[in-house]
Amino acid sequence: MEDQARIMQSLGGVTLAAHSVQGGMALPPPHGHEGTDGDGRKQDIGDILHQIMTITDQSLDEAQAKKHGLNCHRMKPALFSVLCEIKEKTGLSIRGAQEDDPPDPQLMRLDNMLLAEGVSGPEKGSASAAAAAAAAAVGGGADNSIEHSDYRAKLTQIRQIYHTELEKYEQACNEFTTHVMNLLREQSRTRPISPKEIERMVGIIHRKFSSIQMQLKQSTCEAVMILRSRFLDARRKRRNFSKQATEILNEYFYSHLSNPYPSEEAKEELAKKCGITVSQVSSIGSTLTPTVSNWFGNKRIRYKKNIGKFQEEANLYAAKTAVNAAHAVAAAVQNSQANSPTTPNSGSSGSFNLPNAGDMFMSMQSLNGASYQGAQVGGSVQSQGDTIRHAISQAVGYSDGLRGHLYSPHGLNVNGGWHDAPTPSSVTSPTEGAGSVHSDTSN
DNA sequence: GGGGATGATTAGTC
DNA sequence: GACTAATCATCCCC
DSSP states (O other), rough: HHHHHHHHHHHHHHHHHHHHTTOOOOOOOOOOOSSSSHHHHHHHHHHHHHHHGGGGGSSSSHHHHHHHHHHHTTHHHHHHHHHHHHHHHHHHHHHHHHHHOOOHHHHHHHHHHHHHHHHHHHHHHHHHHHHHHHHHHHOOOOHHHHHHHHHHHHHHHHHHHHHHHHHHHHHHHHHHHHHHHHHHHTTTTOOOOOHHHHHHHHHHHHHHHHHHHOOOOOOOOHHHHHHHHHHHHHHOOOOOOOOOHHHHHHHHHHHHHTTTOOOOOHHHHHHHTTBBBSSSSSSSSSOHHHHHHHHHHHHHHHHHTTTHHHHHHHHHHHHHHHHHHHHHHHHHHHHHHHHTTSSOOOOOOTTTTOOOOOHHHHHHHHHTOOOSSSTTTTTOOOHHHHHHHHHHHHHHHHHHOOOOOOOOOOSSSSSSSSSOSSSGGOOOTTSOOOOSSSSSTTT
């Protein structure tokens, strides 16, 4: 320690001296200190530094021996403290420049996406949740569940690959970090390396590895996107309504031909009856099941476009609804006769099987070849009841000889709009309450 | 395979 | 937000 203190004092401008050595130059004489004693010390330091400079040119054994010699040299602590001072000065600027890197937004996006897709994060988390959501959106069909499980299986595969690769990267990163730290600790015996510097080096290594990890995450995201798009493409495939569903929808459409705008409640009930959805509700995309809203939208347009083509269909459904009405009314009449002659038609069909009385009236008029003359709303309850009774007899008689009768396209006005559908979004059937799917024949 | 039927999508309107 | 009209894409029958 005495030597060290003396050297520090005698050298004065240590940094300059050290820099000179680093540049391969001879040490300059200490300022204001000359003499034989100073020359000797200068010679010692010069020797040590020269040995350090040439150590890499020597063979391993030779270098080890030299290293040992240097470590044991009496001047080593003095030299070490000089190097410490230099490092302290240069280290400050490096530290200031490299600390507190903000989190990479790209990496954050990738992380969020992988988490949302259920690739990263807990096993039972969003992967199955997303798949379950997809399944819920799709409905309950057998082929749907196959698609669902297929999607889930492929997602699990991606997840497994991702985690395996991630583990590999982490392991490699840890190994490399440990290796570098050991190396630095070893080197710290011959040159000054502070813990903070080791920490900084570890940070650099982690940054390098995290850039590799980012590539892995990017590839995984791409794979998920491809899988997702393929899966959704498969889901976008059009599925036709079942025959029964089409029947139900057509029945409603033709029985409300004057105003084929089902309310939300009506749509919901129709959807329930048909086993379909009201509208597109999936967050993932289109559903497999066709929707009531789509169906009515398409039906209205196609009916309007080509009324002639739909005449036969309209006749069929008019007859069908008439027969239904006949049965219901007959039952109601029987009921009322049996129970109380003063309360006719107390029964209900329980569904929209029976048409809107006004439309029913129109349908039957059409079946008779008569054109629809006026608004259907005005009729009294009694007169509608009479009309229905009249319709019953007509319908029963028509059920066989229906084909060939002209169905007059009612409900549409000259401009192509529906008669009494002033505000389509808030339509209520003329003779029934808003959203009622049930027949108002009992009126 | 062709063509009509039909469910979904999209842009524009109210 | 619901609707229309045009269009796309797929299904399904011949």
